[in-house]
Amino acid sequence: MPHNPRLRFLTENEEILIYEKCLNILSNKGVKIEYPKALAILKRAGADVDDKAEQVRFSRDMIEAALETVPHSFTVKGSHEKHDFVVPHPTGSFYTSTCVQTMQYHDPDINTFVDVTRQSLAEWTQLADRLENIHKIAMQTPMDVPYETADVHSLNIHLQNTSKPLMVLAYCPETVDFLFELMLAKAGSVEALKERPMLLTYPTSLSPLQFKPMDMETILQSCRYGVPVVANSLAISGATAPITVAGTVLLASIEILAMVVMTQIFQPGTPVIGSVYTTSMDMATGNALLGNAESMLGRAAASQFIKNRFDIPVETFSFMTDSYLSDGQALVEKSLMPALLDLAGSDIQYGAGRLGGATAASPIQLIIDDQLFTIIQKCNGPVVVNDDTLALQDILDNSPDGNFVTTDHTLRYCRDNIRPSLFVADSLDHRQTKGAKGLYERAVERYKELRMQLAPPSLPDDIRRDMNSVVKKADDHLVGKPGSK
Template sequence: MQRYQLLTQNEIEQIHENSLRIMENVGIIFTYEPAKEILKKAGAKVDGDLIRFPREMVERELKNVPSSFTMYARNPKKNVEITCEKTAYVGPYGSPFVMDMDRGRRSGTLDDFINIVKICDKLDNIDIQSHISCEPNDIDVKIRAQVMVYNTLKYSDKPLMGSVYGYEKSKQCIEMASMLFGGMDAIKDKPVMASIPCTLTPLSYDNNMAGAIIAYAEAGQPQLVNSLSMAGMTTPATLAGLVSLQNAEVLAGIVLAQCVNPGTPIVYSASGSNADMSTGSLAIGSPEDAVVSLVNGQLCKYYQIPCRISGALSDSKMMDSQAAYESAITLMMAQMAGGNFILHAAGIIDTYSTTSFEKLIIDDEIIGYLRRINQGVTVNEETLAYDVIEEVGPRGIFLTHDHTLDNFRDEFYRPRLSNRQTYDQWHREGCTPIEKVANAKWKQIVADYGEPTLPADVDADLRKYIEAL
């Protein structure tokens, strides 16, 4: 699939140069002492908490970033290759609330978390489990991250993400994941858990996120070094200014990771958008969000680093038409931008605050459509089908021809949710709107899930690990 090029190569280079100027002259704040020591040793200029990055240092460390890597799952059939060309889709992340058509909006619980993990495990188009599918607010915050990792490992055999709440907690989550693969030494060159350490915009990192970068880099695990920037609030109102500042922040985190462990797998992660100036709140279903995604995609191709872009985003407060059109647009832009790691690919409404059970199902359908579009058109003698056209001829019937029977399953996307019945058929079967179909489907997935497949001995070891914390 051709990628949409919003900016010229010269304009991308101008943004890159502006980011380097910001890093070298304005600087980035790091308050975490170990990070400051690492950066100083590598050639950064340290003035208290303000770190200035010489151009040559940034360019040197960027060369160490791999352009591809594999995320390993406990089910090898579900390993995911992360490259600058392929696209992987990842579940919702970070919502404190959940919503469904039966119980409405409420604080997330561990039961909700587990059900979302189960649903994402069974959805064909979700490749990787996120860390915070929803916030399990009924679990003590001291062990919440570890409990989420345990239950993700238990109820899904797909690759997963882990905590970024400081060095120690990050290391604990990595150690838990490593127990399925033979321990910490076994995963140093085998990525099994990704993280998403975030900047404190503008132009700073707090102790937790800098510590997480170091912990994951030491273990050789992938990092989605991330900035969530708000044009007009935490960055300049101009999108070129936003992207320049955001890029400087992300590059600083990437440099830190490479200084710790050259070759640490990185996914360039940026999710900037605009502030709604009438309310002061972040807008994620906006066209500006889509534009920033397109620019970030081009920047990543310039650096030859895999790119994270947010997927099916909406500011709507429920699964309605606004949620549908905003999500379809933002997900399509993520695909057109060349996103390689699409976080929030399903389920998100309410400006990241809520995960909708019905929207998980609906967004999975949208991803299916996009995957078919991305597949493109194969052109060869077989697909041109001249002999078939000649044989059938004018006013002939292609429906029963062997060529049709041989090709339609691979050529056509078959919806799992969308209704293509005639009106009369749909009416006879109850006129069910798609939201109710999605409601029934997620419930059926949970009901049919069955027993988890985590080996009993590993399950016991993970439980003991958490109990010992």
Template sequence: MSDTTAPAAPTRRARGGGGAARRAARTAVSVETAKYIERNVPNYEVLTEEALDVIEANAETVLADIGVNFVDNPAALERWKSVGATVEGERVRIPRGLARKLCATAPSQFTQCARNPERNVEIGGKNLVLAPVYGPPFVRDAEGGRRYATMDDFEKFVKLGYMSKWLHHSGGTVCEPTDVAVNKRHLDMLLAHMVYSDKPFMGSVTEPSRAQDSVDMCSILFGEDFVQNNTVMTSLININSPLTFDSIMMGALEVFAKNNQASIISPFIVGGAMAPVSIAGTLTQVLAEVLAGVAYSQIIRPGAPVIMGTFVTSIDMNSGAPTFGTPEASHITYGAGQLARRLGLPYRSAGSFCGS
């Protein structure tokens, strides 16, 4: 509660314990959840130190010579000017070393608080937090086969995620409930995470006002002061690769960073279509985009929690279809993990790469 809230009227104190307490304890449903994983397995270093040096030097060249676009966002352009970047139209060129310097204030590890403090997770360092899938538009069941998802499906997936011992996080858009209007479905989705699970969850990013709705709902759930001083949400901020930061995603990032909530800065790349076809070239673009996005979050609020993310797959050069489960996707994911460790940032990636 904020300090301006009037004190509650005195009430008669109820007697603690007794039969009511015992009955509540017997009927309470408690689902066991394994603690987030503290990894002791050595990291898989697919790139040499020399290769990492080349990729970072080339990423700095991209930022300084080519630049990135911050579209439909005059305030962002002014913010970049204020820290020493060169702005021409909507193109921002970031001098060598500036993005790296700005990223230095991002924490290497932070706690995401859950409604149930026993479900809090440590993000970063050697900690591994497992979360459900994000964003499927379709679901499949034995009766209906493949179909568009509904809010009922969404709630069932949240409940299943809560019941899973090995999922530490409730996730975000575990499916897209198409039976609820776009301008309000984020409210129902976030409420489902709050009501049907007590694990950490993700907020809405589909429009800046919806990001603010997420912060406001968390302020009701946790208390406004608590939210401003603790991280209770993560959010997924995708970059419109190549090198474009749109006003919707950046507007949501601005809301989350300003309110001390975490953002996953994640390029969404299909190699060969939105990035160079080579692994090294794609990693160069990934790093350039992440550096610009993380740096911008720190311009908004130094110390705001942020996670380096990447979702990269490749394209079939014959058909133009995206391919999943390829060696290239794995190599880029491993390489991006090395770059995240080099930057001292938590890292979010996919796993279980396959074509299914």
């Protein structure tokens, strides 16, 4: 099978150097883990644990043993098997995901940003479920629910409005149990959840080299129930990571490697994806930039390194922009980032529908990004060279003043070319005659067409009732209670 091309952002010697530094720092300096429950398990497994300092060091043997037991490929599963996909991608291409944790939603009807609501979140999820090139859906944050249980409400809405795999993360330690209880209610049993996890969890580092109770409990429960873990580094160059690209790559890789080791200690064979969510601090404003050149280069280099040296699938954000408009800047950043990161080897790229850095989502942008994926995938795809595609006989048989329009070869291959409906190539006369509309206006029209067709997938009443009861239970236990969030 033809395989997509690759670019190298690091030489082999540079990869080896970074790998050795990862092992040296993780075994000599270690990481801070603010969770006694996890510290006790790691100590029993043979890690060097300083309980007072909450510092954990892993020996080289433990690290390399973990890299042996962690799966090098696995199937990401949704609620329905038709949405399952294998990582890494069999052809070396990539999959896409929507953006995560959005609290602001661009309402196309009034052309302004508003708070995410349960209603808009349900519509967003159903829209993403309909779009062919969106393979995974990330959790958003409804603002019309109690803040203490917003993540539980969010997961419930997502699970009831799509059968695609989900991207899930806890917002506080107290909700982790309820998130997994909600998964169990949807699955029906522990065995069913292990067989079809429906989602991936996203524990994150607290850079530099620190892990919170919430994320450690997420890892522990993911390992318990067989839910794949996406080990996510949030290092910010110049703030929580070194300002250089190389320094950020090293720090992020250490944090991801630490989570790989912990998952394999807690439950050998737990699937893990390395997630590179590195950004750069703008020294002029203090903002964390997503679409600047240095951040792109750092994520590309880290993706290549983690995939080659840890031999696990890689996820990173790419369909992101620092612009709050679906404008030229957004299109440039959302084209360049995915193309670059695909060439670096990233298997899943999330951020579809995102505007405004890490703050806002737009259903119109989601529709544009869905089609943009098709173009990037085609551009970065392999060139198939064989006797038939070379069309040697057609070239020899054609006269100097001939053409290839009516050949059998053209008829056989003409449907292989992509024609994304939003990206038109009309003549000037035609555009002027029918009235020229821009990309955004065409996407709005498509959104209005799709919105009329949206509906949640069928779900048995008893399962829906059980899921809703978990949300009510979470509200009863956490809303307005001291210590919650």
